Amino acid sequence: MKAETALFAGVSLFFAVSAFVYGWFSAEPAGTAALVVSCLMSALIAFFLRHRHRKDGLLPKDRKDAPVHEAAGPVAFFPPRSAFPVLAAAGTALLGLGAVYGLWLFLIGIGVLVPGVLGFVFQYGARETQSVRMTGVEVED
Template sequence: MRTERNLFAGVAVFFLLTGVGYGWWSGPEPAGTAALAVAFLMASVIAFFFDRTLRRDGSRPEDRRDGRIADRAGPLDFFPARSPYPPVLASGAALTVLGVVFGLWLFLIGFGVLAAGVGGMVFQYVHRGEG
């Protein structure tokens, strides 16, 4: 995770410097500055995630010079075989976007389906490993 953290931190610094420079020289045009600020925030969130994962789990064999392929053998993580929530999430996203076009009523229905899909995906395996 160390390499990934450094990569995305470097990307975040690049977008920060570029955004400050663009905002300084562009004058009253705020769209480019806003886009670069959002890009900086997204890269910062990913770098923060990798940093927290590195601090929580420690170094991986890929992060060490003396790491061997055999050090990475075994199961990596839990990956569910099937879940009903990705189609629910996709349907909710589609209905929400269509609601922007056709009216508030469809947007609210779509947002409800979207929230149910996100909640289902987040909490589907919340009790896995207990008891």
């Protein structure tokens, strides 16, 4: 994660310099604000990656002498079908239409969007305990 940290720190520095120069030579505050927010967002990512690097140590891709098999492992978790993306999209569409047609439709959109977002967040919260139950492997405390 060293390379990623340096990359996002460089992006943050670029946006900081750009924001300073743009704010100095222009009279328009919106562009300066956008550049400052971009600087802060990339700095947040760089901070997170640096924190993970300190906590996890060197990854195999950070070492030149690391063999390929050290980086092997589970690729990712690929979830099965879910209705929550459709629910969240429908809620977002209703929010947009509610902004045009009235408060009543906006409130219905919130009522549809909130369960969709909560479903996204909590859908796989107990995934590890379910996989232990399905494989029959007992974990002792």
